[in-house]
Amino acid sequence: MKVLLVNGSPHEKGCTYTALSEIADTIEKQGIEAEIFQVGTEPVSGCLGCGTCRKTGRCVIDDVVNEFLDKAEKADGFVFGSPVHFAAASGMLTSFMDRVFYAGRNRFAHKPGASVVSCRRGGATATFDQINKYFTISNMPVAGSQYWNMVHGNTPDEVMQDKEGLQTMRTLARNLAWLLRCIRAGKEAGIEIPAPEKPERTNFIR
Numbered sequence: 001m002k003v004l005l006v007n008g009s010p011h012e013k014g015c016t017y018t019a020l021s022e023i024a025d026t027i028e029k030q031g032i033e034a035e036i037f038q039v040g041t042e043p044v045s046g047c048l049g050c051g052t053c054r055k056t057g058r059c060v061i062d063d064v065v066n067e068f069l070d071k072a073e074k075a076d077g078f079v080f081g082s083p084v085h086f087a088a089a090s091g092m093l094t095s096f097m098d099r100v101f102y103a104g105r106n107r108f109a110h111k112p113g114a115s116v117v118s119c120r121r122g123g124a125t126a127t128f129d130q131i132n133k134y135f136t137i138s139n140m141p142v143a144g145s146q147y148w149n150m151v152h153g154n155t156p157d158e159v160m161q162d163k164e165g166l167q168t169m170r171t172l173a174r175n176l177a178w179l180l181r182c183i184r185a186g187k188e189a190g191i192e193i194p195a196p197e198k199p200e201r202t203n204f205i206r
Helices: 015-029 064-072 091-103 124-136 156-160 163-188
Strands: 002-007 033-038 077-083 113-119 150-152
Touching (some): 002 015, 002 064, 015 033, 015 113, 015 150, 015 156, 015 163, 033 064, 091 124, 156 163
16 A cells, blocks of 8 residues: 655755655554655646546646656555645645646545645644645545644754644554555455446536
8 A cells, every 4th residue: 555645845855844754654654655745846837727637637737747646546545735825735736736636536536635734833724624625525535633734843843843743643644544454454345435426516607
């Protein structure tokens, strides 16, 4: 089994990475592979709404989004991490997730997801809520922890002093590993994924 952890910060080894690393280390101690995926600093366009991905399963803009979608196909669980920018996820991660989940929703259905946020002081719960919405519209179980999945600090060294935050990351990692093992055990026992109904679209302007 494998978990992909997405670093939505422009800083490759910053506060968000520090939180994700704590999760990755704990997941690997549970015997599950973990990979941190860096969105990077190259511009990530927002979704163009062209609909090409509905036919191809890939975004018409061939960038880091398609690179991630290729990896997501084989992953069993996901953690998306972001710094707090104006009480929201980073613009880079927001554009990335908009396109990833629009183009590749089938790659995520029935696979656990979790969000992690890092902030200096405030705005963490709003960001946490924003990222979780991608999971709950995509048929994904959401992994939780003993507290909301956030760390505080202005530098990686300060994050390392947030003992409660780091403990929350480790608890999240163990919960995610447990959930993955439960899903695998269910599949081995013959429990099938729920059959979807034909989608109904209700528009309120007639």
